[in-house]
Amino acid sequence: MTSKYDPVLKRIPQRPECPEIVFRQAGDGFLEVVYGNNEASANKTIKDILLRSFRVMVLNQQVRQADIPGLTETVPGAESLTYIYDPLELNTDALIQRVSQLELALESVMDESFDVRVIRMPLAFDHSLIKKSIDKFTSEINPDAVYCKDGSNLDYIARYNGITVEDLKQRFCGTEWIVSMVGFFPGLPFCYPLKPTGALTCPKYNPARTWTPEGAVDLADYCMTIFGVASGGGCQLVGRTIPIFQATPTHSQFAGNPALFRPTDVISFYEETEEAVDHIYELIRQGQWEYQTSIRNFSVREWVEYYDSCANDIRDLQEKQRRAQAELAGLEG
Incomplete structure (x- = not known):
């Protein structure tokens, strides 16, 4: 059963070295981006978990460097990244579009270091x-x-x-x-x-x-x-x-x-x-x-x-x- 209040705003399909990316409305001025399909930790390896976490770390750094007007804070999670923004200054769709550009440009984190x-x-x-x-x-x-x-x-x-x-x-x-x-x-x-x-x-x-x-x-x-x-x-x-x-x-x-x-x-x-x-x-x-x-x-x-x-x-x-x-x-x- 689907609801007209479905919080999912966008999905980027899984790619060879990147899990599915799901954009969810998390409240007024909050956007949550989740990596993967929320499977239990017991069904994943440390490698699975950390590759997603490394992606969060890299994207968080890139978003901060992008200095998006209206974006006030980012909150990295283990396998998610939450964006806190002023909806009067930054439109939700515009934020999703800018983050999507960064996500799609990052095919893999394998060559990243920090x-x-x-x-x-x-x-x-x-x-x-x-x-x-x-x-x-x-x-x-x-x-x-x-x-x-x-x-x-x-x-x-x-x-x-x-x-x-x-x-x-x-x-x-x-x-x-x-x-x-x-x-x-x-x-x-x-x-x-x-x-x-x-x-x-x-x-x-x-x-x-x-x-x-x-x-x-x-x-x-x-x-x-x-x-x-x-x-x-x-x-x-x-x-x-x-x-x-x-x-x-x-x-x-x-x-x-x-x-x-x-x-x-x-x-x-x-x-x-x-x-x-x-x-x-x-x-x-x-x-x-x-x-x-x-x-x-x-x-x-x-x-x-x-x-x-x-x-x-x-x-x-x-x-x-x-x-x-x-x-x-x-x-x-």
Whole structure:
């Protein structure tokens, strides 16, 4: 059944190296451009997800450089790009026409490259505040949750991927995570692993938690996020890292923007003790401690070639995951 209120304004058909592009009216002065047909993450590879995300990053940069009159802001998503504009100054059809020109000119992102900011972050696995969040969930919401054994989600995540907890930790810190989008909660980055063997997955809580601490690092469907503020949440909890959001800045890192991350950033974790992470929290609140950042160029083609060279390792991990998930089938929490 079709409706006269169908929000879809235009479609650009799929091309050899570009998914279908769908233009949707998202409200007065909002245009959403979506890449692909919204299939579930579990049905896509990291390569599929990131090639779409790279396209968003490249188009976002091109649109900003085009300086379209009446366009006030762009909001990159993992597989979408939202345009915020003044409809009194910029006609919707005109915006679609200008964006379409840029889209059609970009046949592929394979030859694209861009500078990324690499940020090293300490990570305390199973921090006591993480355990407190899990204990609150099991005592108040779901005491039978199979993913909350002994106040930790790590054992379940490892079992779901057919690996050990120690292997989980090594893989988590052994890959770099590229920030695909920032949002949902204040400053929260959605990140995907650049190393194919870091593509770990797991289902979400059912139902969700009511409290997750600031700095919590979690995982679900290949995606890692970090909580900038305490809030509810549903992904499996891994550990805790340092502040990534300050609404009222006390540290120079947040002077120009309350959120630490932006799309194209790359996060690299290193394991640290709970005491060390908590000490860094206090230093940052006092305006001390220096975030470890560096800049490097990222080539899409070089990353795709690296990904393809890992084909055997990818198959090995996926087979472990399939066997493990079959064994866990039927468990509910």
